[in-house]
Amino acid sequence: MSILNIHWKPEFGTIYTWFAMDQFGRIAVMVNNCFGNLPKALLSINNLELLLDQLTDYMWEESEIFKSYPNNKCGRTVLDLYSGLRFDYLPTRKDVEQLIQERSHYEQKPIECNLPSRKGFFVYHGIEGSFEGEDYPVGFNGNTKMGDYFRYLMPTVYASIADFPEELRHGIAVSDMVDFTTDRLLDNDKINEYFPRIYQK
Numbered sequence: 001m002s003i004l005n006i007h008w009k010p011e012f013g014t015i016y017t018w019f020a021m022d023q024f025g026r027i028a029v030m031v032n033n034c035f036g037n038l039p040k041a042l043l044s045i046n047n048l049e050l051l052l053d054q055l056t057d058y059m060w061e062e063s064e065i066f067k068s069y070p071n072n073k074c075g076r077t078v079l080d081l082y083s084g085l086r087f088d089y090l091p092t093r094k095d096v097e098q099l100i101q102e103r104s105h106y107e108q109k110p111i112e113c114n115l116p117s118r119k120g121f122f123v124y125h126g127i128e129g130s131f132e133g134e135d136y137p138v139g140f141n142g143n144t145k146m147g148d149y150f151r152y153l154m155p156t157v158y159a160s161i162a163d164f165p166e167e168l169r170h171g172i173a174v175s176d177m178v179d180f181t182t183d184r185l186l187d188n189d190k191i192n193e194y195f196p197r198i199y200q201k
Contacts (some may be wrong), residue, residue: 004048010035010147011120012130016105018042019172020124020195022180027159027172028122029059035147036126037188039173039195058168059119060110066165070119075157077104077116081150081184083125085135093138096127100153115155120159122180124149126188140185145187152178161199172199 004016012034019027032038042048057063079100082093090096103113115121127148129135137150144150161169173195178186184196 004043004052006040006043007048008038009045010037012048015053016045018052019055020035020178021161021172021174021199022178022183023176024179025160026122027120027161027163028124030149030166031125031126032147033128035128035188036149037147037191040192041196041198042173045171045198048171051168055168055171057166058165059115059121066168070159072106072107073117073120073155073157073159075117075120075155077101077113078154078156080140080152081137082152083128083135084138085129087138093152113177116153116155120155120157120163122155123153124186125152137182137185142185144185145171145188149186149188151184154181169199173197174199
């Protein structure tokens with residue numbers, strides 16, 4: 001199993017979920033799907049895997065340490081781009097939208113589809129696949145490659161850094177240039193340019 005440090009490289013079979021904040025303070029959940037890079041600002045943190053596990057447990061409301069969760073945002077989940085590989089069994093975008101709608105109500109327990117409606121998070125996924133071109137973000141016009149992060153789900157009410165315990169906030173990568181409301185695709189090769197630092201008070 002990979003150990004997250006400054007020398008870590010993405011590899012098949014290992015998925016990491018990390019958290020990012022855009023220049024306006026909005027929060028996104030970033031799922032690397034094996035091939036997406038993690039910012040070096042995060043990889044420089046000692047025991048990063050433990051910190052990411054704690055953040056993820058908190059997101060799912062399963063933390064044994066941090067049991068005070070923010071109020072339900074009571075918003076909606078909006079589908080943006082989606083994986084052509086993951087949803088190849090559904091023939092049209094309308095079918096995917098219907099599936100997301102059925103699974104995304106904010107009153108349900110936390111699952112990925114209602115992270116936007118319940119928690120206020122954007123959700124980005126890394127482009128995956130067993131070979132280049134097998135997966136692609138449906139709805140995006142332009143060149144992509146494995147590891148690029150595409151905007152999958154969007155909230156209508158936004159989370160902020162205040163929705164995390166102070167002890168976990170330094171595990172969130174911060175951007176001075178990204179805007180989650182407009183940036184639909186993040187180039188995997190530029191992840192350190194997008195997110196050069198971690199959150200500090």
